[in-house]
Amino acid sequence: xxxxxxxxxxxxxxxxxxxxxxxxxxxxxxxxxxxxxxxxxxxxxxxxxxxxxxxxxxxxxxxxxxxxxxxxxxxxxxxxxxxxxxxxxxxxxxxxxxxxxxxxxxxxxxxxxxxxxxxxxxxxxxxxxxxxxxxxxxxxxxxxxxxxxxxxxxxxxxxxxxxxxxxxxxxxxxxxxxxxxxxxxxxxxxxxxxxxxxxxxxxxxxxxxxxxxxxxxxxxxxxxxxxxxxxxxxxxxxxxxxxxxxxxxxxx
Amino acid sequence: xxxxxxxxxxxxxxxxxxxxxxxxxxxxxxxxxxxxxxxxxxxxxxxxxxxxxxxxxxxxxxxxxxxxxxxxxxxxxxxxxxxxxxxxxxxxxxxxxxxxxxxxxxxxxxxxxxxxxxxxxxxxx
Numbered sequence: 001x002x003x004x005x006x007x008x009x010x011x012x013x014x015x016x017x018x019x020x021x022x023x024x025x026x027x028x029x030x031x032x033x034x035x036x037x038x039x040x041x042x043x044x045x046x047x048x049x050x051x052x053x054x055x056x057x058x059x060x061x062x063x064x065x066x067x068x069x070x071x072x073x074x075x076x077x078x079x080x081x082x083x084x085x086x087x088x089x090x091x092x093x094x095x096x097x098x099x100x101x102x103x104x105x106x107x108x109x110x111x112x113x114x115x116x117x118x119x120x121x122x123x124x125x126x127x128x129x130x131x132x133x134x135x136x137x138x139x140x141x142x143x144x145x146x147x148x149x150x151x152x153x154x155x156x157x158x159x160x161x162x163x164x165x166x167x168x169x170x171x172x173x174x175x176x177x178x179x180x181x182x183x184x185x186x187x188x189x190x191x192x193x194x195x196x197x198x199x200x201x202x203x204x205x206x207x208x209x210x211x212x213x214x215x216x217x218x219x220x221x222x223x224x225x226x227x228x229x230x231x232x233x234x235x236x237x238x239x240x241x242x243x244x245x246x247x248x249x250x251x252x
Numbered sequence: 253x254x255x256x257x258x259x260x261x262x263x264x265x266x267x268x269x270x271x272x273x274x275x276x277x278x279x280x281x282x283x284x285x286x287x288x289x290x291x292x293x294x295x296x297x298x299x300x301x302x303x304x305x306x307x308x309x310x311x312x313x314x315x316x317x318x319x320x321x322x323x324x325x326x327x328x329x330x331x332x333x334x335x336x337x338x339x340x341x342x343x344x345x346x347x348x349x350x351x352x353x354x355x356x357x358x359x360x361x362x363x364x365x366x367x368x369x370x371x372x373x374x375x376x377x
Contacts, residue, residue, distance in 0.1 A: 148274075152274045152359060155267050155271065156357070156358055156359065157356075158263060158267055159264065159267055159355055159357070161261075161263050162259075162263055162355065163334055165261070166334060214306065214308070214309065214310035214313070215305055215310075216305050216306060218304070218305050218334045220334070220335070220336075220337070222334070223356060229336035229354045230353070230354045230357070230361065232336065232338070232341075233336060233353075234352075236341045236342065236345070237345060237352055240342070240345040
Protein backbone atom coordinates (compact mmCIF):
# COMPACT_ATOMS: atom_id res chain seq x y z
CA UNK A 1 0.00 0.00 0.00
CA UNK A 2 1.47 3.40 -0.89
CA UNK A 3 2.42 5.92 1.79
CA UNK A 4 0.37 8.68 0.13
CA UNK A 5 -2.80 6.62 0.18
CA UNK A 6 -2.39 5.68 3.82
CA UNK A 7 -1.75 9.27 4.80
CA UNK A 8 -4.75 10.40 2.77
CA UNK A 9 -6.99 7.84 4.44
CA UNK A 10 -5.86 8.90 7.91
CA UNK A 11 -6.38 12.55 7.10
CA UNK A 12 -9.85 11.85 5.73
CA UNK A 13 -10.85 10.05 8.89
CA UNK A 14 -9.50 12.77 11.10
CA UNK A 15 -11.30 15.38 9.02
CA UNK A 16 -14.54 13.44 9.27
CA UNK A 17 -14.35 13.25 13.06
CA UNK A 18 -13.59 16.95 13.31
CA UNK A 19 -16.51 17.81 11.02
CA UNK A 20 -18.82 15.73 13.16
CA UNK A 21 -17.65 17.50 16.28
CA UNK A 22 -18.06 20.89 14.56
CA UNK A 23 -21.51 19.97 13.36
CA UNK A 24 -22.58 18.97 16.82
CA UNK A 25 -21.21 22.23 18.17
CA UNK A 26 -23.11 24.27 15.55
CA UNK A 27 -26.33 22.45 16.21
CA UNK A 28 -25.92 23.00 19.90
CA UNK A 29 -25.17 26.70 19.29
CA UNK A 30 -28.29 27.15 17.13
CA UNK A 31 -30.78 26.01 19.66
CA UNK A 32 -31.54 23.94 22.73
CA UNK A 33 -30.85 20.38 23.51
CA UNK A 34 -32.73 17.56 21.87
CA UNK A 35 -32.76 13.88 22.27
CA UNK A 36 -31.20 13.36 18.86
CA UNK A 37 -28.51 15.90 19.53
CA UNK A 38 -27.62 14.21 22.79
CA UNK A 39 -27.54 10.88 21.02
CA UNK A 40 -25.36 12.31 18.27
CA UNK A 41 -23.04 13.83 20.84
CA UNK A 42 -22.78 10.54 22.70
CA UNK A 43 -22.16 8.75 19.44
CA UNK A 44 -19.43 11.16 18.43
CA UNK A 45 -17.79 10.83 21.83
CA UNK A 46 -18.12 7.06 21.67
CA UNK A 47 -16.54 7.02 18.23
CA UNK A 48 -13.80 9.27 19.44
CA UNK A 49 -13.16 7.06 22.48
CA UNK A 50 -12.97 3.86 20.47
CA UNK A 51 -9.27 3.06 20.44
CA UNK A 52 -9.41 1.34 17.07
CA UNK A 53 -10.56 4.48 15.31
CA UNK A 54 -8.58 7.03 17.28
CA UNK A 55 -5.44 5.01 16.91
CA UNK A 56 -6.14 4.13 13.28
CA UNK A 57 -3.63 6.59 11.79
CA UNK A 58 -0.95 5.23 14.07
CA UNK A 59 -1.95 1.68 13.27
CA UNK A 60 -1.88 2.44 9.57
CA UNK A 61 1.54 4.03 9.84
CA UNK A 62 2.80 1.02 11.78
CA UNK A 63 1.38 -1.30 9.15
CA UNK A 64 3.09 0.77 6.50
CA UNK A 65 6.36 0.37 8.36
CA UNK A 66 5.91 -3.40 8.55
CA UNK A 67 5.01 -3.65 4.88
CA UNK A 68 7.92 -1.44 3.88
CA UNK A 69 10.23 -3.65 5.89
CA UNK A 70 8.77 -6.77 4.30
CA UNK A 71 9.16 -5.25 0.83
CA UNK A 72 12.75 -4.44 1.67
CA UNK A 73 13.24 -8.01 2.78
CA UNK A 74 11.66 -9.27 -0.42
CA UNK A 75 13.90 -7.01 -2.48
CA UNK A 76 17.02 -8.19 -0.68
CA UNK A 77 15.87 -11.80 -0.84
CA UNK A 78 15.28 -11.45 -4.54
CA UNK A 79 18.75 -9.99 -5.00
CA UNK A 80 20.23 -12.70 -2.81
CA UNK A 81 18.41 -15.35 -4.81
CA UNK A 82 19.68 -13.77 -8.01
CA UNK A 83 23.25 -13.59 -6.79
CA UNK A 84 23.46 -16.83 -4.87
CA UNK A 85 20.77 -19.19 -6.06
CA UNK A 86 20.53 -18.43 -9.76
CA UNK A 87 24.29 -18.44 -10.32
CA UNK A 88 24.67 -21.54 -8.19
CA UNK A 89 21.79 -23.19 -10.02
CA UNK A 90 23.60 -22.53 -13.24
CA UNK A 91 26.77 -24.06 -11.73
CA UNK A 92 24.72 -27.02 -10.52
CA UNK A 93 23.35 -27.50 -14.01
CA UNK A 94 26.91 -27.72 -15.28
CA UNK A 95 27.77 -30.19 -12.53
CA UNK A 96 24.81 -32.39 -13.41
CA UNK A 97 25.83 -32.30 -17.06
CA UNK A 98 29.30 -33.41 -15.94
CA UNK A 99 27.72 -36.30 -14.03
CA UNK A 100 25.96 -37.45 -17.15
CA UNK A 101 29.15 -37.16 -19.19
CA UNK A 102 31.24 -38.97 -16.56
CA UNK A 103 28.87 -41.90 -16.32
CA UNK A 104 28.79 -42.24 -20.09
CA UNK A 105 32.60 -42.15 -20.34
CA UNK A 106 32.97 -44.66 -17.52
CA UNK A 107 30.45 -47.00 -19.11
CA UNK A 108 32.28 -46.79 -22.44
CA UNK A 109 35.64 -47.50 -20.80
CA UNK A 110 34.21 -50.50 -19.01
CA UNK A 111 32.63 -51.87 -22.16
CA UNK A 112 35.89 -51.46 -24.08
CA UNK A 113 37.83 -53.11 -21.26
CA UNK A 114 35.39 -55.99 -21.14
CA UNK A 115 35.70 -56.46 -24.90
CA UNK A 116 39.50 -56.63 -24.62
CA UNK A 117 39.21 -59.06 -21.69
CA UNK A 118 36.90 -61.34 -23.66
CA UNK A 119 39.30 -61.28 -26.60
CA UNK A 120 42.13 -62.33 -24.28
CA UNK A 121 40.01 -65.13 -22.87
CA UNK A 122 39.32 -66.32 -26.42
CA UNK A 123 43.04 -66.36 -27.14
CA UNK A 124 43.77 -68.23 -23.92
CA UNK A 125 41.20 -70.84 -24.79
CA UNK A 126 42.66 -71.23 -28.27
CA UNK A 127 46.18 -71.54 -26.90
CA UNK A 128 45.03 -74.02 -24.30
CA UNK A 129 43.28 -76.11 -26.89
CA UNK A 130 46.31 -76.13 -29.15
CA UNK A 131 48.80 -76.67 -26.36
CA UNK A 132 50.91 -73.75 -27.57
CA UNK A 133 52.98 -71.57 -25.26
CA UNK A 134 51.65 -68.13 -24.45
CA UNK A 135 53.24 -65.41 -26.54
CA UNK A 136 54.32 -62.29 -24.66
CA UNK A 137 52.53 -59.05 -25.52
CA UNK A 138 54.50 -55.97 -26.62
CA UNK A 139 54.99 -55.04 -22.93
CA UNK A 140 56.44 -58.48 -22.17
CA UNK A 141 53.45 -59.56 -20.15
CA UNK A 142 51.93 -63.01 -20.34
CA UNK A 143 48.35 -63.21 -21.57
CA UNK A 144 47.19 -64.09 -18.05
CA UNK A 145 48.90 -61.01 -16.62
CA UNK A 146 47.52 -58.81 -19.38
CA UNK A 147 44.03 -60.09 -18.60
CA UNK A 148 44.56 -59.51 -14.89
CA UNK A 149 45.72 -55.95 -15.56
CA UNK A 150 42.68 -55.32 -17.73
CA UNK A 151 40.31 -56.46 -14.98
CA UNK A 152 42.15 -54.34 -12.39
CA UNK A 153 41.76 -51.33 -14.64
CA UNK A 154 38.04 -51.95 -14.70
CA UNK A 155 38.01 -51.75 -10.90
CA UNK A 156 39.65 -48.34 -11.17
CA UNK A 157 37.12 -47.05 -13.69
CA UNK A 158 34.36 -47.68 -11.14
CA UNK A 159 35.69 -44.74 -9.08
CA UNK A 160 33.31 -42.61 -11.13
CA UNK A 161 30.49 -43.85 -8.87
CA UNK A 162 32.01 -42.24 -5.76
CA UNK A 163 32.77 -38.98 -7.56
CA UNK A 164 29.38 -38.61 -9.25
CA UNK A 165 27.66 -39.52 -5.99
CA UNK A 166 29.35 -36.53 -4.31
CA UNK A 167 28.39 -34.26 -7.19
CA UNK A 168 24.76 -35.31 -6.91
CA UNK A 169 24.73 -34.78 -3.14
CA UNK A 170 26.06 -31.27 -3.67
CA UNK A 171 23.35 -30.56 -6.23
CA UNK A 172 20.63 -31.90 -3.91
CA UNK A 173 21.78 -29.73 -1.00
CA UNK A 174 21.81 -26.65 -3.19
CA UNK A 175 18.31 -27.30 -4.51
CA UNK A 176 17.05 -27.80 -0.95
CA UNK A 177 18.60 -24.47 0.07
CA UNK A 178 17.00 -22.67 -2.88
CA UNK A 179 13.66 -24.25 -2.05
CA UNK A 180 13.92 -23.01 1.53
CA UNK A 181 14.70 -19.46 0.42
CA UNK A 182 11.83 -19.39 -2.09
CA UNK A 183 9.43 -20.74 0.52
CA UNK A 184 10.49 -18.03 2.95
CA UNK A 185 9.88 -15.34 0.33
CA UNK A 186 6.49 -16.83 -0.57
CA UNK A 187 5.61 -16.75 3.13
CA UNK A 188 5.78 -12.97 3.03
CA UNK A 189 2.78 -12.92 0.73
CA UNK A 190 0.81 -15.75 2.27
CA UNK A 191 1.55 -16.74 5.87
CA UNK A 192 -0.41 -19.96 5.38
CA UNK A 193 2.22 -21.16 2.91
CA UNK A 194 5.11 -22.73 4.82
CA UNK A 195 3.91 -21.33 8.11
CA UNK A 196 6.81 -22.94 9.93
CA UNK A 197 9.37 -21.28 7.68
CA UNK A 198 10.89 -18.11 9.21
CA UNK A 199 10.83 -14.82 7.33
CA UNK A 200 14.04 -14.20 5.41
CA UNK A 201 16.47 -11.93 7.18
CA UNK A 202 17.73 -8.76 5.54
CA UNK A 203 21.23 -10.20 5.42
CA UNK A 204 20.62 -13.59 3.86
CA UNK A 205 22.45 -16.11 6.00
CA UNK A 206 23.42 -19.64 5.12
CA UNK A 207 21.88 -22.44 7.19
CA UNK A 208 23.63 -23.02 10.47
CA UNK A 209 25.67 -26.20 10.04
CA UNK A 210 27.69 -25.91 13.20
CA UNK A 211 26.11 -29.03 14.67
CA UNK A 212 25.65 -30.91 11.39
CA UNK A 213 28.89 -32.94 11.68
CA UNK A 214 31.64 -33.21 9.07
CA UNK A 215 30.63 -32.66 5.45
CA UNK A 216 30.30 -36.00 3.65
CA UNK A 217 30.92 -34.78 0.13
CA UNK A 218 33.20 -32.53 -1.86
CA UNK A 219 31.12 -30.07 -3.88
CA UNK A 220 34.04 -29.66 -6.32
CA UNK A 221 34.53 -33.39 -6.93
CA UNK A 222 35.28 -34.13 -10.56
CA UNK A 223 36.48 -36.91 -12.84
CA UNK A 224 38.16 -34.42 -15.17
CA UNK A 225 41.88 -33.62 -15.45
CA UNK A 226 42.86 -36.08 -12.72
CA UNK A 227 46.42 -36.20 -14.00
CA UNK A 228 46.83 -32.43 -13.89
CA UNK A 229 45.39 -32.20 -10.39
CA UNK A 230 47.62 -35.02 -9.15
CA UNK A 231 50.67 -33.27 -10.61
CA UNK A 232 49.75 -30.09 -8.74
CA UNK A 233 49.33 -32.04 -5.51
CA UNK A 234 52.72 -33.68 -6.03
CA UNK A 235 54.36 -30.29 -6.55
CA UNK A 236 52.82 -28.87 -3.39
CA UNK A 237 53.86 -31.87 -1.33
CA UNK A 238 57.37 -31.76 -2.73
CA UNK A 239 57.73 -28.12 -1.73
CA UNK A 240 56.16 -28.77 1.67
CA UNK A 241 58.57 -31.56 2.48
CA UNK A 242 61.56 -29.48 1.41
CA UNK A 243 60.51 -26.50 3.54
CA UNK A 244 58.10 -27.69 6.22
CA UNK A 245 58.16 -24.51 8.35
CA UNK A 246 57.00 -21.61 6.16
CA UNK A 247 54.10 -23.43 4.49
CA UNK A 248 52.22 -20.17 4.04
CA UNK A 249 54.85 -19.02 1.54
CA UNK A 250 54.44 -22.02 -0.74
CA UNK A 251 53.27 -20.96 -4.18
CA UNK A 252 51.45 -23.31 -6.53
CA UNK B 253 52.15 -55.14 6.17
CA UNK B 254 48.57 -54.55 7.24
CA UNK B 255 46.87 -51.63 5.46
CA UNK B 256 43.88 -49.77 6.96
CA UNK B 257 41.49 -48.49 4.29
CA UNK B 258 39.12 -45.73 5.49
CA UNK B 259 36.27 -44.49 3.28
CA UNK B 260 32.52 -44.05 3.84
CA UNK B 261 31.92 -45.41 0.30
CA UNK B 262 31.86 -49.21 0.25
CA UNK B 263 32.58 -49.06 -3.49
CA UNK B 264 35.73 -47.01 -2.94
CA UNK B 265 36.93 -49.34 -0.18
CA UNK B 266 36.62 -52.31 -2.56
CA UNK B 267 38.47 -50.40 -5.27
CA UNK B 268 41.32 -49.41 -2.94
CA UNK B 269 41.57 -52.92 -1.48
CA UNK B 270 41.72 -54.41 -4.97
CA UNK B 271 44.36 -51.89 -6.04
CA UNK B 272 46.44 -52.74 -2.95
CA UNK B 273 46.22 -56.45 -3.73
CA UNK B 274 47.24 -55.84 -7.33
CA UNK B 275 50.45 -54.13 -6.19
CA UNK B 276 51.30 -56.69 -3.51
CA UNK B 277 49.55 -55.56 -0.34
CA UNK B 278 47.08 -58.32 0.37
CA UNK B 279 46.49 -57.81 4.10
CA UNK B 280 43.87 -55.11 4.62
CA UNK B 281 41.27 -53.95 7.16
CA UNK B 282 38.47 -51.51 6.45
CA UNK B 283 36.67 -48.68 8.27
CA UNK B 284 33.77 -46.46 7.18
CA UNK B 285 34.81 -43.35 9.13
CA UNK B 286 37.59 -41.94 11.29
CA UNK B 287 36.07 -43.21 14.51
CA UNK B 288 36.05 -46.82 13.32
CA UNK B 289 39.56 -46.35 11.99
CA UNK B 290 40.92 -45.22 15.36
CA UNK B 291 39.55 -48.38 16.96
CA UNK B 292 41.37 -50.52 14.37
CA UNK B 293 44.71 -48.72 14.60
CA UNK B 294 45.75 -50.68 17.69
CA UNK B 295 45.98 -53.89 15.69
CA UNK B 296 49.42 -53.46 14.12
CA UNK B 297 48.44 -51.31 11.16
CA UNK B 298 51.47 -50.33 9.10
CA UNK B 299 49.79 -47.99 6.60
CA UNK B 300 46.63 -45.88 6.72
CA UNK B 301 44.82 -44.90 3.50
CA UNK B 302 41.99 -42.50 4.22
CA UNK B 303 39.34 -40.46 2.42
CA UNK B 304 38.70 -36.83 3.49
CA UNK B 305 34.93 -36.33 3.49
CA UNK B 306 33.32 -38.86 5.83
CA UNK B 307 30.56 -38.77 8.46
CA UNK B 308 31.16 -38.98 12.23
CA UNK B 309 34.90 -38.20 11.86
CA UNK B 310 36.45 -37.01 8.63
CA UNK B 311 39.87 -37.86 7.28
CA UNK B 312 41.54 -34.65 8.40
CA UNK B 313 40.51 -35.15 12.01
CA UNK B 314 41.63 -38.77 11.81
CA UNK B 315 45.09 -37.67 10.64
CA UNK B 316 45.37 -35.16 13.49
CA UNK B 317 44.33 -37.76 16.05
CA UNK B 318 46.81 -40.30 14.71
CA UNK B 319 49.65 -37.78 14.78
CA UNK B 320 48.75 -36.75 18.33
CA UNK B 321 49.02 -40.33 19.57
CA UNK B 322 52.63 -41.40 20.23
CA UNK B 323 51.80 -44.97 19.15
CA UNK B 324 50.63 -43.89 15.71
CA UNK B 325 52.53 -40.63 15.23
CA UNK B 326 54.98 -42.22 12.79
CA UNK B 327 52.47 -44.34 10.85
CA UNK B 328 52.48 -43.52 7.12
CA UNK B 329 49.17 -41.89 6.23
CA UNK B 330 48.00 -41.52 2.64
CA UNK B 331 45.07 -39.20 1.89
CA UNK B 332 43.00 -40.36 -1.12
CA UNK B 333 40.39 -37.75 -1.97
CA UNK B 334 38.63 -35.73 -4.65
CA UNK B 335 39.79 -32.48 -2.99
CA UNK B 336 42.50 -30.94 -5.12
CA UNK B 337 42.65 -27.19 -4.46
CA UNK B 338 45.93 -25.83 -3.10
CA UNK B 339 44.53 -24.78 0.28
CA UNK B 340 43.11 -28.25 0.91
CA UNK B 341 46.40 -29.94 0.07
CA UNK B 342 48.31 -27.56 2.33
CA UNK B 343 45.81 -28.16 5.11
CA UNK B 344 46.34 -31.90 4.78
CA UNK B 345 50.12 -31.48 4.84
CA UNK B 346 49.92 -29.31 7.94
CA UNK B 347 47.69 -31.91 9.60
CA UNK B 348 50.42 -34.49 9.00
CA UNK B 349 49.63 -36.62 5.93
CA UNK B 350 52.60 -38.45 4.45
CA UNK B 351 51.33 -38.37 0.87
CA UNK B 352 48.31 -37.35 -1.18
CA UNK B 353 46.37 -38.94 -4.05
CA UNK B 354 43.65 -37.22 -6.07
CA UNK B 355 40.74 -39.38 -7.20
CA UNK B 356 40.37 -41.01 -9.65
CA UNK B 357 43.71 -42.80 -9.36
CA UNK B 358 45.40 -45.83 -10.89
CA UNK B 359 47.12 -48.72 -9.07
CA UNK B 360 50.42 -47.45 -10.52
CA UNK B 361 49.98 -44.08 -8.78
CA UNK B 362 49.02 -45.85 -5.54
CA UNK B 363 52.19 -47.99 -5.70
CA UNK B 364 54.34 -44.95 -6.42
CA UNK B 365 53.00 -43.03 -3.41
CA UNK B 366 53.27 -45.99 -1.04
CA UNK B 367 56.85 -46.64 -2.16
CA UNK B 368 57.67 -42.96 -1.51
CA UNK B 369 56.17 -43.12 1.98
CA UNK B 370 57.88 -46.33 2.96
CA UNK B 371 61.20 -45.07 1.63
CA UNK B 372 60.76 -41.90 3.65
CA UNK B 373 59.85 -43.87 6.77
CA UNK B 374 62.89 -46.10 6.34
CA UNK B 375 65.10 -43.04 5.85
CA UNK B 376 63.71 -41.44 9.00
CA UNK B 377 64.34 -44.62 10.96
